[in-house]
Amino acid sequence: MPKFKLEYIWLDGYTPVPNLRGKTQIKEFDSFPSLEDLPLWGFDGSSTRQAEGHSSDCVLKPVAVYPDSTRNNGALVMCEVLLPDGTPHPTNARATIPDDPDTWFGFEQEYFLVEDGLPLGFPKGGYPNPQGEYYCGVGFKNVGDVARQIVEEHLEICLDAGINHEGINAEVAKGQWEFQIFGKGSKKAADQIWIARYILNRLCESYGVDVEYHCKPITGDWNGSGMHANFSTKFMRETGGEEYFTKLMAAFEKNRDEHIAAYGPDNHLRLTGLHETQSIDQFSWGIADRGASIRVPHSFKNNGWKGYLEDRRPNSQGDPYQIASRILKTIEEVPTA
Known part of the structure; x- marks a missing residue:
């Protein structure tokens, strides 16, 4: 089963302009993964101005996935940031957009x-x-x-x-x-x-x-x-x-x-x-x-x-x-x- 390089990409908590962040996870799949195949993944929010050091866990939720032709078996995974309880992080502006396929x-x-x-x-x-x-x-x-x-x-x-x-x-x-x-x-x-x-x-x-x-x-x-x-x-x-x-x-x-x-x-x-x-x-x-x-x-x-x-x-x-x-x-x- 091939190993895929999944680049999880998210926006940090810097203001007034958030920065892009990314880290790579290696997972095995039979073929290029669908969005439903991709797991949640934690990260240290204290390093991205999204959490305090004494409670630093934040969660990345994949919301879109794209092939990455610059890597063998590469994927670019756009993510929303969640709090540990699964609710949107305060920096998660994507979650504030009404989900309307006709817009x-x-x-x-x-x-x-x-x-x-x-x-x-x-x-x-x-x-x-x-x-x-x-x-x-x-x-x-x-x-x-x-x-x-x-x-x-x-x-x-x-x-x-x-x-x-x-x-x-x-x-x-x-x-x-x-x-x-x-x-x-x-x-x-x-x-x-x-x-x-x-x-x-x-x-x-x-x-x-x-x-x-x-x-x-x-x-x-x-x-x-x-x-x-x-x-x-x-x-x-x-x-x-x-x-x-x-x-x-x-x-x-x-x-x-x-x-x-x-x-x-x-x-x-x-x-x-x-x-x-x-x-x-x-x-x-x-x-x-x-x-x-x-x-x-x-x-x-x-x-x-x-x-x-x-x-x-x-x-x-x-x-x-x-x-x-x-x-x-x-x-x-x-x-x-």
């Missing part, structure tokens, strides 16, 4: 690749040409060579794992990149964003490069990094209507502060109103308006105010579990009948 999310993850504290392509002690020519750029002067190799390898590993990538591209600033992930179900895309981040972080170890998820790592006239959240419910896709949309936007405006609190730290550095997306202290929506808080696609309005919406405020270091949970809590406030 769909798509996240656009931006990030910088950094070496020795500088984005790839930045000269020491200075700056490259202003942003603009790098977006979806090609050629060494725009994207270099190592970055392209990293993002292509990352894409292949994710696809091998069954991660539902929608695409990749170089972004507006030098050394900045993006990948997009879509999932049907209220938790699926968030699970896959975390696994994709884990794969990217681990891959960059071999290149001596770090991944910078901070939403504004370069001050000045450079775009920050976001994680735009595209979302829809069954009602939004199939019924919708202008009256419902108007009430939904009113709920988003009313809950502006709660959304900002859940959308990632330091967002005031990014949401200035100067580089796309509305200022952090205001709320607006607009048709195809990249300067709004909520961008409404032309297809949404033209289809009788039905379809998906894009919240442009979540930032690149935000927790997609918290983002999904906050969006759904606001949607639940708006009656559909």
Whole structure:
């Protein structure tokens, strides 16, 4: 019976941004294990800011499993953290998301690749040409060579794992990149964003490069990094209507502060109103308006105010579990009948 390397992956208790953690368990299975085959596994929560040393036991509960093509018989196991009594740990934001298979999310993850504290392509002690020519750029002067190799390898590993990538591209600033992930179900895309981040972080170890998820790592006239959240419910896709949309936007405006609190730290550095997306202290929506808080696609309005919406405020270091949970809590406030 083959031995499988199971990499149990979870989020620690650090704030305001949790870190990814992982440890490997070896188990024998006849074939690649299903989620139901995977056991709970304990860990020392006192080392991850999730428990005190005098009572340090925490529990990992597998919630999704993916093939890991970088290892023989490898598996990537996304986990929730539980207390010893089996209830969700206070740091377990995934457990706060309503489990709705008809809610769909798509996240656009931006990030910088950094070496020795500088984005790839930045000269020491200075700056490259202003942003603009790098977006979806090609050629060494725009994207270099190592970055392209990293993002292509990352894409292949994710696809091998069954991660539902929608695409990749170089972004507006030098050394900045993006990948997009879509999932049907209220938790699926968030699970896959975390696994994709884990794969990217681990891959960059071999290149001596770090991944910078901070939403504004370069001050000045450079775009920050976001994680735009595209979302829809069954009602939004199939019924919708202008009256419902108007009430939904009113709920988003009313809950502006709660959304900002859940959308990632330091967002005031990014949401200035100067580089796309509305200022952090205001709320607006607009048709195809990249300067709004909520961008409404032309297809949404033209289809009788039905379809998906894009919240442009979540930032690149935000927790997609918290983002999904906050969006759904606001949607639940708006009656559909």
